[in-house]
Amino acid sequence: MFITFEGIEGCGKSTQVRLLRDYLGSLGLEVLVTKEPGGSRLGKKLRSMLLSMENKDITREAELFLYLADRAQHVQQVIRPALKDGRTVISDRYADSTVVYQGYGRGMDPDILNRMNLLAAAGVWPEITFLLDLPPEAGLERAMKRNKEKNIAASEGRFEAEGLDFHRRVRQGYLEWAARNRNRFVVLDASGDELSIFEALREKVNQALRLEQF
Numbered sequence: 621m622f623i624t625f626e627g628i629e630g631c632g633k634s635t636q637v638r639l640l641r642d643y644l645g646s647l648g649l650e651v652l653v654t655k656e657p658g659g660s661r662l663g664k665k666l667r668s669m670l671l672s673m674e675n676k677d678i679t680r681e682a683e684l685f686l687y688l689a690d691r692a693q694h695v696q697q698v699i700r701p702a703l704k705d706g707r708t709v710i711s712d713r714y715a716d717s718t719v720v721y722q723g724y725g726r727g728m729d730p731d732i733l734n735r736m737n738l739l740a741a742a743g744v745w746p747e748i749t750f751l752l753d754l755p756p757e758a759g760l761e762r763a764m765k766r767n768k769e770k771n772i773a774a775s776e777g778r779f780e781a782e783g784l785d786f787h788r789r790v791r792q793g794y795l796e797w798a799a800r801n802r803n804r805f806v807v808l809d810a811s812g813d814e815l816s817i818f819e820a821l822r823e824k825v826n827q828a829l830r831l832e833q834f
């Protein structure tokens with residue numbers, strides 16, 4: 621099974637990914653946790669190019685192609701082989717991030733982006749995508765607090781540095797895109813505490829695991 625997590629900065633993706641990894645591990649499943657950008661060796665280089673403030677002059681098209689390159693490499697080198705081995709793969713961000721950030725966020729056409737994703741993802745599509753929905757103010761506050769605790773400079777991320785308008789478009793974009801892809805999206809209110817969010821999430825995963833047995 622392939623599960624992805626989506627949502628704005630600081631909504632709690634990495635936190636829920638860890639909780640789910642531990643839970644699935646406790647059931648005896650072999651789990652691979654990975655992320656985008658940066659899920660492959662080449663991808664790590666692309667990630668530092670993509671997130672660095674040094675590249676704040678990048679055009680939105682160049683940015684798009686770097687994300688797609690990261691995904692193509694990630695799918696072929698990491699995700700598909702793990703799924704073939706029977707592992708459960710959890711990815712912290714995947715194809716929907718491109719549609720939402722480059723599409724709803726930067727103003728490119730979501731349907732064209734979706735088609736480019738079909739090429740980059742080479743037919744590897746998640747069974748479940750969790751969207752952790754949170755107002756951007758709350759997400760940015762969580763992210764800022766986390767960065768302070770970990771001593772990461774606020775100016776380090778190109779996306780954290782975007783204005784509130786951008787993050788609002790991204791949040792709305794996620795909700796719209798999730799509504800257009802109801803078959804695999806599960807939208808969760810991410811404003812509660814970590815464990816109650818995880819309770820709801822685990823219920824959905826259990827359902828999917830039961831279905832998989834038939």
Ligand SMILES: Nc1ncnc2c1ncn2[C@@H]1O[C@H](COP(=O)(O)OP(=O)(O)OP(=O)(O)O)[C@@H](O)[C@H]1O
Pocket residue numbers: 627628629630631632633634635636762763765766810811812813814815817
């Ligand atoms: N439900 C929650 N309530 C309050 N704080 C939370 C909750 N979930 C996570 N956090 C805290 O908020 C911060 C951001 O969470 P996390 O790193 O999981 O988000 P993220 O979506 O992975 O962010 P990014 O997009 O920047 O990677 C962390 O310090 C985390 O401990």
Ligand SMILES: [Mg+2]
Pocket residue numbers: 633634635712
């Ligand atoms: Mg994270």
